[in-house]
Amino acid sequence: MNLELKNKTALVTGGSKGIGKAIAIALAEEGANVIICAREAEALNNSAIDIENIGGSVLAVQADLTKQADVDYLVSAAVNRYNTIDILVNNAGIASGFDDFESLDIEDWQHLFDVNLFGAVRVTKAVIPFMKKTGFGRIINISSESGIQPDGFMPHYNASKAALINFTKSLSKAYAADGILANTVSPAFIMTRMLENLLKDNAEKLNISYSEAIQQFLKENRPHVEVKRPGTVEEVASAVVYLASNKASFINGVNLRVDGGSVASL
Incomplete structure:
Protein backbone atom coordinates (compact mmCIF):
# COMPACT_ATOMS: atom_id res chain seq x y z
CA MET A 1 0.00 0.00 0.00
CA ASN A 2 1.35 3.41 -0.95
CA LEU A 3 0.86 5.64 2.09
CA GLU A 4 1.98 8.74 0.17
CA LEU A 5 4.47 9.82 2.83
CA LYS A 6 7.46 10.29 0.57
CA ASN A 7 9.06 13.69 1.23
CA LYS A 8 6.61 14.51 4.02
CA THR A 9 8.35 15.82 7.13
CA ALA A 10 7.65 14.21 10.49
CA LEU A 11 8.75 15.30 13.96
CA VAL A 12 8.81 12.49 16.52
CA THR A 13 9.46 13.51 20.12
CA GLY A 14 11.13 10.95 22.33
CA GLY A 15 12.47 9.37 19.15
CA SER A 16 15.69 7.90 20.55
CA LYS A 17 14.33 4.59 21.80
CA GLY A 18 11.30 2.38 22.32
CA ILE A 19 8.05 3.29 20.63
CA GLY A 20 9.36 6.66 19.42
CA LYS A 21 12.34 5.11 17.66
CA ALA A 22 10.14 2.46 16.04
CA ILE A 23 7.77 5.19 14.80
CA ALA A 24 10.65 7.25 13.38
CA ILE A 25 12.07 4.22 11.57
CA ALA A 26 8.66 3.25 10.17
CA LEU A 27 8.08 6.79 8.86
CA ALA A 28 11.54 6.86 7.29
CA GLU A 29 10.87 3.52 5.61
CA GLU A 30 7.85 5.14 3.96
CA GLY A 31 10.07 7.92 2.60
CA ALA A 32 9.32 10.67 5.12
CA ASN A 33 11.98 13.06 6.35
CA VAL A 34 12.28 12.55 10.09
CA ILE A 35 13.24 14.82 12.96
CA ILE A 36 13.81 13.09 16.27
CA CYS A 37 14.43 14.66 19.65
CA ALA A 38 15.32 13.41 23.11
CA ARG A 39 17.24 14.54 26.15
CA GLU A 40 20.01 11.92 25.99
CA ALA A 41 22.54 12.70 23.25
CA GLU A 42 24.08 9.23 22.90
CA ALA A 43 20.80 7.36 22.43
CA LEU A 44 19.56 10.11 20.11
CA ASN A 45 22.62 9.90 17.88
CA ASN A 46 22.48 6.10 17.79
CA SER A 47 18.86 6.27 16.68
CA ALA A 48 19.77 8.75 13.95
CA ILE A 49 22.49 6.42 12.68
CA ASP A 50 20.02 3.54 12.54
CA ILE A 51 17.64 5.65 10.45
CA GLU A 52 20.43 6.74 8.11
CA ASN A 53 21.46 3.10 7.69
CA ILE A 54 18.09 2.30 6.13
CA GLY A 55 18.46 5.24 3.76
CA GLY A 56 16.34 7.69 5.72
CA SER A 57 16.78 11.45 5.95
CA VAL A 58 16.99 12.39 9.62
CA LEU A 59 17.74 15.37 11.82
CA ALA A 60 18.51 14.65 15.49
CA VAL A 61 18.02 17.50 17.98
CA GLN A 62 18.78 17.24 21.67
CA ALA A 63 15.93 18.90 23.54
CA ASP A 64 14.17 18.97 26.89
CA LEU A 65 10.50 19.58 26.17
CA THR A 66 9.90 21.06 29.61
CA LYS A 67 11.96 24.07 28.45
CA GLN A 68 10.33 26.47 26.02
CA ALA A 69 13.71 27.56 24.62
CA ASP A 70 14.50 23.95 23.69
CA VAL A 71 11.12 23.55 21.99
CA ASP A 72 11.63 26.76 20.01
CA TYR A 73 15.08 25.61 18.92
CA LEU A 74 13.79 22.15 17.96
CA VAL A 75 11.03 23.48 15.71
CA SER A 76 13.28 26.16 14.23
CA ALA A 77 15.97 23.59 13.37
CA ALA A 78 13.37 21.30 11.80
CA VAL A 79 11.88 24.04 9.63
CA ASN A 80 15.29 25.37 8.63
CA ARG A 81 16.23 21.89 7.42
CA TYR A 82 12.97 20.74 5.82
CA ASN A 83 10.95 23.99 5.37
CA THR A 84 7.89 22.78 7.27
CA ILE A 85 6.52 20.07 9.55
CA ASP A 86 3.69 17.96 8.14
CA ILE A 87 3.41 15.31 10.83
CA LEU A 88 3.87 15.66 14.58
CA VAL A 89 4.06 12.60 16.81
CA ASN A 90 4.04 13.61 20.48
CA ASN A 91 5.57 10.49 21.96
CA ALA A 92 7.91 11.80 24.67
CA GLY A 93 6.79 10.70 28.11
CA ILE A 94 7.92 9.32 31.44
CA ALA A 95 6.65 6.97 34.13
CA SER A 96 8.16 6.75 37.58
CA GLY A 97 7.28 3.23 38.71
CA PHE A 98 4.35 1.47 40.31
CA ASP A 99 3.72 4.36 42.71
CA ASP A 100 0.69 4.51 44.98
CA PHE A 101 -1.17 7.76 45.54
CA GLU A 102 0.04 8.40 49.08
CA SER A 103 3.70 7.99 48.16
CA LEU A 104 3.55 10.76 45.55
CA ASP A 105 4.35 14.39 46.31
CA ILE A 106 2.77 17.25 44.43
CA GLU A 107 6.18 17.82 42.83
CA ASP A 108 5.99 14.29 41.36
CA TRP A 109 2.65 15.17 39.78
CA GLN A 110 3.89 18.50 38.46
CA HIS A 111 7.04 17.06 36.88
CA LEU A 112 5.26 14.17 35.21
CA PHE A 113 2.52 16.43 33.82
CA ASP A 114 5.17 18.87 32.62
CA VAL A 115 6.68 16.13 30.46
CA ASN A 116 3.69 13.99 29.48
CA LEU A 117 1.11 16.70 28.84
CA PHE A 118 2.72 20.14 28.70
CA GLY A 119 5.62 18.90 26.58
CA ALA A 120 3.09 17.89 23.93
CA VAL A 121 1.24 21.19 24.36
CA ARG A 122 4.42 23.22 23.86
CA VAL A 123 5.51 21.38 20.72
CA THR A 124 2.02 21.35 19.22
CA LYS A 125 1.62 25.08 19.78
CA ALA A 126 4.94 25.70 18.02
CA VAL A 127 4.16 23.43 15.04
CA ILE A 128 0.54 24.27 14.22
CA PRO A 129 1.30 27.61 12.47
CA PHE A 130 3.40 25.78 9.87
CA MET A 131 0.66 23.20 9.30
CA LYS A 132 -1.93 25.95 8.90
CA LYS A 133 0.27 27.68 6.35
CA ASN A 141 -0.41 11.90 20.40
CA ILE A 142 0.82 8.74 22.08
CA SER A 143 -1.28 8.13 25.16
CA SER A 144 -1.87 4.82 26.94
CA GLU A 145 -4.51 2.33 27.91
CA SER A 146 -4.02 3.81 31.38
CA GLY A 147 -5.65 7.03 30.17
CA ILE A 148 -8.90 5.14 29.55
CA GLN A 149 -8.77 2.22 31.95
CA PRO A 150 -6.53 3.37 34.82
CA ASP A 151 -4.96 1.19 37.47
CA GLY A 152 -4.87 1.86 41.19
CA PHE A 153 -1.18 2.71 40.92
CA MET A 154 0.61 5.53 39.06
CA PRO A 155 -2.37 7.88 39.36
CA HIS A 156 -0.34 10.87 38.12
CA TYR A 157 0.68 8.96 34.98
CA ASN A 158 -2.88 7.75 34.38
CA ALA A 159 -4.27 11.27 34.76
CA SER A 160 -1.66 12.77 32.42
CA LYS A 161 -2.51 10.26 29.70
CA ALA A 162 -6.24 10.89 30.11
CA ALA A 163 -5.57 14.62 29.75
CA LEU A 164 -3.58 13.96 26.56
CA ILE A 165 -6.54 12.11 25.03
CA ASN A 166 -8.83 15.00 25.90
CA PHE A 167 -6.32 17.52 24.51
CA THR A 168 -6.20 15.59 21.23
CA LYS A 169 -9.97 15.64 20.89
CA SER A 170 -9.98 19.41 21.39
CA LEU A 171 -7.35 19.80 18.66
CA SER A 172 -9.42 17.66 16.30
CA LYS A 173 -12.37 20.01 16.75
CA ALA A 174 -10.33 23.19 16.44
CA TYR A 175 -8.15 22.55 13.40
CA ALA A 176 -9.85 20.10 11.04
CA ALA A 177 -11.03 22.98 8.82
CA ASP A 178 -7.36 23.94 8.40
CA GLY A 179 -6.53 20.51 7.03
CA ILE A 180 -5.01 19.36 10.33
CA LEU A 181 -6.21 16.03 11.72
CA ALA A 182 -5.49 15.04 15.32
CA ASN A 183 -5.72 11.52 16.68
CA THR A 184 -4.51 9.53 19.66
CA VAL A 185 -2.84 6.12 19.73
CA SER A 186 -3.13 4.33 23.06
CA PRO A 187 -0.86 1.31 23.47
CA ALA A 188 -1.19 -1.24 26.24
CA PHE A 189 1.44 -3.60 27.60
CA ILE A 190 4.02 -2.85 24.93
CA MET A 191 7.46 -4.26 25.68
CA THR A 192 9.51 -1.08 25.80
CA ARG A 193 12.57 -0.44 27.93
CA MET A 194 10.36 1.65 30.22
CA LEU A 195 7.96 -1.24 30.78
CA GLU A 196 10.83 -3.71 31.11
CA ASN A 197 12.40 -1.56 33.83
CA LEU A 198 9.08 -1.20 35.64
CA LEU A 199 8.54 -4.96 35.58
CA LYS A 200 12.09 -5.65 36.76
CA ASP A 201 11.56 -3.21 39.61
CA ASN A 202 8.32 -4.97 40.50
CA ALA A 203 10.04 -8.37 40.34
CA GLU A 204 12.69 -7.16 42.78
CA LYS A 205 10.12 -5.73 45.17
CA LEU A 206 8.09 -8.98 45.15
CA ASN A 207 11.18 -11.25 45.09
CA ILE A 208 10.02 -13.09 41.97
CA SER A 209 11.59 -13.67 38.55
CA TYR A 210 11.20 -11.27 35.64
CA SER A 211 9.13 -13.76 33.63
CA GLU A 212 6.91 -14.34 36.66
CA ALA A 213 6.50 -10.58 36.99
CA ILE A 214 5.28 -10.38 33.38
CA GLN A 215 2.74 -13.14 33.83
CA GLN A 216 1.60 -11.79 37.19
CA PHE A 217 1.13 -8.34 35.72
CA LEU A 218 -0.88 -9.77 32.84
CA LYS A 219 -3.07 -11.83 35.17
CA GLU A 220 -3.67 -9.16 37.78
CA ASN A 221 -3.65 -5.95 35.73
CA ARG A 222 -4.20 -6.84 32.07
CA PRO A 223 -6.55 -9.83 32.10
CA HIS A 224 -8.22 -8.73 28.87
CA VAL A 225 -5.07 -8.81 26.74
CA GLU A 226 -6.67 -11.59 24.76
CA VAL A 227 -3.57 -12.32 22.67
CA LYS A 228 -1.81 -13.28 25.94
CA ARG A 229 1.46 -11.54 25.19
CA PRO A 230 3.05 -8.10 25.29
CA GLY A 231 2.77 -6.02 22.14
CA THR A 232 5.75 -4.84 20.13
CA VAL A 233 6.88 -1.31 19.37
CA GLU A 234 6.57 -2.09 15.66
CA GLU A 235 2.88 -2.86 16.09
CA VAL A 236 2.35 0.59 17.60
CA ALA A 237 4.43 2.23 14.87
CA SER A 238 2.29 0.67 12.13
CA ALA A 239 -0.83 2.29 13.58
CA VAL A 240 0.87 5.68 13.82
CA VAL A 241 2.16 5.57 10.25
CA TYR A 242 -1.31 4.75 8.96
CA LEU A 243 -2.86 7.70 10.81
CA ALA A 244 -0.11 9.95 9.44
CA SER A 245 -0.96 9.00 5.87
CA ASN A 246 -3.53 10.17 3.35
CA LYS A 247 -5.20 6.77 3.70
CA ALA A 248 -6.53 8.06 7.03
CA SER A 249 -7.80 11.36 5.62
CA PHE A 250 -11.30 10.93 7.13
CA ILE A 251 -10.14 9.82 10.57
CA ASN A 252 -10.11 12.65 13.09
CA GLY A 253 -10.41 12.78 16.86
CA VAL A 254 -10.22 9.03 17.41
CA ASN A 255 -8.36 7.17 20.12
CA LEU A 256 -6.92 4.10 18.40
CA ARG A 257 -6.18 1.45 21.00
CA VAL A 258 -3.26 -0.83 20.19
CA ASP A 259 -3.89 -3.05 23.18
CA GLY A 260 -4.54 -6.67 22.23
CA GLY A 261 -8.10 -6.26 23.49
CA SER A 262 -7.04 -5.05 26.94
CA VAL A 263 -9.61 -2.28 27.34
CA ALA A 264 -12.71 -4.12 28.49
CA SER A 265 -15.27 -1.47 27.57
CA LEU A 266 -16.66 -0.73 24.13
Whole structure:
Protein backbone atom coordinates (compact mmCIF):
# COMPACT_ATOMS: atom_id res chain seq x y z
CA MET A 1 0.00 0.00 0.00
CA ASN A 2 1.35 3.41 -0.95
CA LEU A 3 0.86 5.64 2.09
CA GLU A 4 1.98 8.74 0.17
CA LEU A 5 4.47 9.82 2.83
CA LYS A 6 7.46 10.29 0.57
CA ASN A 7 9.06 13.69 1.23
CA LYS A 8 6.61 14.51 4.02
CA THR A 9 8.35 15.82 7.13
CA ALA A 10 7.65 14.21 10.49
CA LEU A 11 8.75 15.30 13.96
CA VAL A 12 8.81 12.49 16.52
CA THR A 13 9.46 13.51 20.12
CA GLY A 14 11.13 10.95 22.33
CA GLY A 15 12.47 9.37 19.15
CA SER A 16 15.69 7.90 20.55
CA LYS A 17 14.33 4.59 21.80
CA GLY A 18 11.30 2.38 22.32
CA ILE A 19 8.05 3.29 20.63
CA GLY A 20 9.36 6.66 19.42
CA LYS A 21 12.34 5.11 17.66
CA ALA A 22 10.14 2.46 16.04
CA ILE A 23 7.77 5.19 14.80
CA ALA A 24 10.65 7.25 13.38
CA ILE A 25 12.07 4.22 11.57
CA ALA A 26 8.66 3.25 10.17
CA LEU A 27 8.08 6.79 8.86
CA ALA A 28 11.54 6.86 7.29
CA GLU A 29 10.87 3.52 5.61
CA GLU A 30 7.85 5.14 3.96
CA GLY A 31 10.07 7.92 2.60
CA ALA A 32 9.32 10.67 5.12
CA ASN A 33 11.98 13.06 6.35
CA VAL A 34 12.28 12.55 10.09
CA ILE A 35 13.24 14.82 12.96
CA ILE A 36 13.81 13.09 16.27
CA CYS A 37 14.43 14.66 19.65
CA ALA A 38 15.32 13.41 23.11
CA ARG A 39 17.24 14.54 26.15
CA GLU A 40 20.01 11.92 25.99
CA ALA A 41 22.54 12.70 23.25
CA GLU A 42 24.08 9.23 22.90
CA ALA A 43 20.80 7.36 22.43
CA LEU A 44 19.56 10.11 20.11
CA ASN A 45 22.62 9.90 17.88
CA ASN A 46 22.48 6.10 17.79
CA SER A 47 18.86 6.27 16.68
CA ALA A 48 19.77 8.75 13.95
CA ILE A 49 22.49 6.42 12.68
CA ASP A 50 20.02 3.54 12.54
CA ILE A 51 17.64 5.65 10.45
CA GLU A 52 20.43 6.74 8.11
CA ASN A 53 21.46 3.10 7.69
CA ILE A 54 18.09 2.30 6.13
CA GLY A 55 18.46 5.24 3.76
CA GLY A 56 16.34 7.69 5.72
CA SER A 57 16.78 11.45 5.95
CA VAL A 58 16.99 12.39 9.62
CA LEU A 59 17.74 15.37 11.82
CA ALA A 60 18.51 14.65 15.49
CA VAL A 61 18.02 17.50 17.98
CA GLN A 62 18.78 17.24 21.67
CA ALA A 63 15.93 18.90 23.54
CA ASP A 64 14.17 18.97 26.89
CA LEU A 65 10.50 19.58 26.17
CA THR A 66 9.90 21.06 29.61
CA LYS A 67 11.96 24.07 28.45
CA GLN A 68 10.33 26.47 26.02
CA ALA A 69 13.71 27.56 24.62
CA ASP A 70 14.50 23.95 23.69
CA VAL A 71 11.12 23.55 21.99
CA ASP A 72 11.63 26.76 20.01
CA TYR A 73 15.08 25.61 18.92
CA LEU A 74 13.79 22.15 17.96
CA VAL A 75 11.03 23.48 15.71
CA SER A 76 13.28 26.16 14.23
CA ALA A 77 15.97 23.59 13.37
CA ALA A 78 13.37 21.30 11.80
CA VAL A 79 11.88 24.04 9.63
CA ASN A 80 15.29 25.37 8.63
CA ARG A 81 16.23 21.89 7.42
CA TYR A 82 12.97 20.74 5.82
CA ASN A 83 10.95 23.99 5.37
CA THR A 84 7.89 22.78 7.27
CA ILE A 85 6.52 20.07 9.55
CA ASP A 86 3.69 17.96 8.14
CA ILE A 87 3.41 15.31 10.83
CA LEU A 88 3.87 15.66 14.58
CA VAL A 89 4.06 12.60 16.81
CA ASN A 90 4.04 13.61 20.48
CA ASN A 91 5.57 10.49 21.96
CA ALA A 92 7.91 11.80 24.67
CA GLY A 93 6.79 10.70 28.11
CA ILE A 94 7.92 9.32 31.44
CA ALA A 95 6.65 6.97 34.13
CA SER A 96 8.16 6.75 37.58
CA GLY A 97 7.28 3.23 38.71
CA PHE A 98 4.35 1.47 40.31
CA ASP A 99 3.72 4.36 42.71
CA ASP A 100 0.69 4.51 44.98
CA PHE A 101 -1.17 7.76 45.54
CA GLU A 102 0.04 8.40 49.08
CA SER A 103 3.70 7.99 48.16
CA LEU A 104 3.55 10.76 45.55
CA ASP A 105 4.35 14.39 46.31
CA ILE A 106 2.77 17.25 44.43
CA GLU A 107 6.18 17.82 42.83
CA ASP A 108 5.99 14.29 41.36
CA TRP A 109 2.65 15.17 39.78
CA GLN A 110 3.89 18.50 38.46
CA HIS A 111 7.04 17.06 36.88
CA LEU A 112 5.26 14.17 35.21
CA PHE A 113 2.52 16.43 33.82
CA ASP A 114 5.17 18.87 32.62
CA VAL A 115 6.68 16.13 30.46
CA ASN A 116 3.69 13.99 29.48
CA LEU A 117 1.11 16.70 28.84
CA PHE A 118 2.72 20.14 28.70
CA GLY A 119 5.62 18.90 26.58
CA ALA A 120 3.09 17.89 23.93
CA VAL A 121 1.24 21.19 24.36
CA ARG A 122 4.42 23.22 23.86
CA VAL A 123 5.51 21.38 20.72
CA THR A 124 2.02 21.35 19.22
CA LYS A 125 1.62 25.08 19.78
CA ALA A 126 4.94 25.70 18.02
CA VAL A 127 4.16 23.43 15.04
CA ILE A 128 0.54 24.27 14.22
CA PRO A 129 1.30 27.61 12.47
CA PHE A 130 3.40 25.78 9.87
CA MET A 131 0.66 23.20 9.30
CA LYS A 132 -1.93 25.95 8.90
CA LYS A 133 0.27 27.68 6.35
CA THR A 134 0.46 24.59 4.13
CA GLY A 135 -3.11 23.45 4.79
CA PHE A 136 -1.95 19.98 5.81
CA GLY A 137 -1.15 18.43 9.15
CA ARG A 138 -1.27 15.23 11.13
CA ILE A 139 -0.95 15.33 14.91
CA ILE A 140 -0.71 11.96 16.63
CA ASN A 141 -0.41 11.90 20.40
CA ILE A 142 0.82 8.74 22.08
CA SER A 143 -1.28 8.13 25.16
CA SER A 144 -1.87 4.82 26.94
CA GLU A 145 -4.51 2.33 27.91
CA SER A 146 -4.02 3.81 31.38
CA GLY A 147 -5.65 7.03 30.17
CA ILE A 148 -8.90 5.14 29.55
CA GLN A 149 -8.77 2.22 31.95
CA PRO A 150 -6.53 3.37 34.82
CA ASP A 151 -4.96 1.19 37.47
CA GLY A 152 -4.87 1.86 41.19
CA PHE A 153 -1.18 2.71 40.92
CA MET A 154 0.61 5.53 39.06
CA PRO A 155 -2.37 7.88 39.36
CA HIS A 156 -0.34 10.87 38.12
CA TYR A 157 0.68 8.96 34.98
CA ASN A 158 -2.88 7.75 34.38
CA ALA A 159 -4.27 11.27 34.76
CA SER A 160 -1.66 12.77 32.42
CA LYS A 161 -2.51 10.26 29.70
CA ALA A 162 -6.24 10.89 30.11
CA ALA A 163 -5.57 14.62 29.75
CA LEU A 164 -3.58 13.96 26.56
CA ILE A 165 -6.54 12.11 25.03
CA ASN A 166 -8.83 15.00 25.90
CA PHE A 167 -6.32 17.52 24.51
CA THR A 168 -6.20 15.59 21.23
CA LYS A 169 -9.97 15.64 20.89
CA SER A 170 -9.98 19.41 21.39
CA LEU A 171 -7.35 19.80 18.66
CA SER A 172 -9.42 17.66 16.30
CA LYS A 173 -12.37 20.01 16.75
CA ALA A 174 -10.33 23.19 16.44
CA TYR A 175 -8.15 22.55 13.40
CA ALA A 176 -9.85 20.10 11.04
CA ALA A 177 -11.03 22.98 8.82
CA ASP A 178 -7.36 23.94 8.40
CA GLY A 179 -6.53 20.51 7.03
CA ILE A 180 -5.01 19.36 10.33
CA LEU A 181 -6.21 16.03 11.72
CA ALA A 182 -5.49 15.04 15.32
CA ASN A 183 -5.72 11.52 16.68
CA THR A 184 -4.51 9.53 19.66
CA VAL A 185 -2.84 6.12 19.73
CA SER A 186 -3.13 4.33 23.06
CA PRO A 187 -0.86 1.31 23.47
CA ALA A 188 -1.19 -1.24 26.24
CA PHE A 189 1.44 -3.60 27.60
CA ILE A 190 4.02 -2.85 24.93
CA MET A 191 7.46 -4.26 25.68
CA THR A 192 9.51 -1.08 25.80
CA ARG A 193 12.57 -0.44 27.93
CA MET A 194 10.36 1.65 30.22
CA LEU A 195 7.96 -1.24 30.78
CA GLU A 196 10.83 -3.71 31.11
CA ASN A 197 12.40 -1.56 33.83
CA LEU A 198 9.08 -1.20 35.64
CA LEU A 199 8.54 -4.96 35.58
CA LYS A 200 12.09 -5.65 36.76
CA ASP A 201 11.56 -3.21 39.61
CA ASN A 202 8.32 -4.97 40.50
CA ALA A 203 10.04 -8.37 40.34
CA GLU A 204 12.69 -7.16 42.78
CA LYS A 205 10.12 -5.73 45.17
CA LEU A 206 8.09 -8.98 45.15
CA ASN A 207 11.18 -11.25 45.09
CA ILE A 208 10.02 -13.09 41.97
CA SER A 209 11.59 -13.67 38.55
CA TYR A 210 11.20 -11.27 35.64
CA SER A 211 9.13 -13.76 33.63
CA GLU A 212 6.91 -14.34 36.66
CA ALA A 213 6.50 -10.58 36.99
CA ILE A 214 5.28 -10.38 33.38
CA GLN A 215 2.74 -13.14 33.83
CA GLN A 216 1.60 -11.79 37.19
CA PHE A 217 1.13 -8.34 35.72
CA LEU A 218 -0.88 -9.77 32.84
CA LYS A 219 -3.07 -11.83 35.17
CA GLU A 220 -3.67 -9.16 37.78
CA ASN A 221 -3.65 -5.95 35.73
CA ARG A 222 -4.20 -6.84 32.07
CA PRO A 223 -6.55 -9.83 32.10
CA HIS A 224 -8.22 -8.73 28.87
CA VAL A 225 -5.07 -8.81 26.74
CA GLU A 226 -6.67 -11.59 24.76
CA VAL A 227 -3.57 -12.32 22.67
CA LYS A 228 -1.81 -13.28 25.94
CA ARG A 229 1.46 -11.54 25.19
CA PRO A 230 3.05 -8.10 25.29
CA GLY A 231 2.77 -6.02 22.14
CA THR A 232 5.75 -4.84 20.13
CA VAL A 233 6.88 -1.31 19.37
CA GLU A 234 6.57 -2.09 15.66
CA GLU A 235 2.88 -2.86 16.09
CA VAL A 236 2.35 0.59 17.60
CA ALA A 237 4.43 2.23 14.87
CA SER A 238 2.29 0.67 12.13
CA ALA A 239 -0.83 2.29 13.58
CA VAL A 240 0.87 5.68 13.82
CA VAL A 241 2.16 5.57 10.25
CA TYR A 242 -1.31 4.75 8.96
CA LEU A 243 -2.86 7.70 10.81
CA ALA A 244 -0.11 9.95 9.44
CA SER A 245 -0.96 9.00 5.87
CA ASN A 246 -3.53 10.17 3.35
CA LYS A 247 -5.20 6.77 3.70
CA ALA A 248 -6.53 8.06 7.03
CA SER A 249 -7.80 11.36 5.62
CA PHE A 250 -11.30 10.93 7.13
CA ILE A 251 -10.14 9.82 10.57
CA ASN A 252 -10.11 12.65 13.09
CA GLY A 253 -10.41 12.78 16.86
CA VAL A 254 -10.22 9.03 17.41
CA ASN A 255 -8.36 7.17 20.12
CA LEU A 256 -6.92 4.10 18.40
CA ARG A 257 -6.18 1.45 21.00
CA VAL A 258 -3.26 -0.83 20.19
CA ASP A 259 -3.89 -3.05 23.18
CA GLY A 260 -4.54 -6.67 22.23
CA GLY A 261 -8.10 -6.26 23.49
CA SER A 262 -7.04 -5.05 26.94
CA VAL A 263 -9.61 -2.28 27.34
CA ALA A 264 -12.71 -4.12 28.49
CA SER A 265 -15.27 -1.47 27.57
CA LEU A 266 -16.66 -0.73 24.13
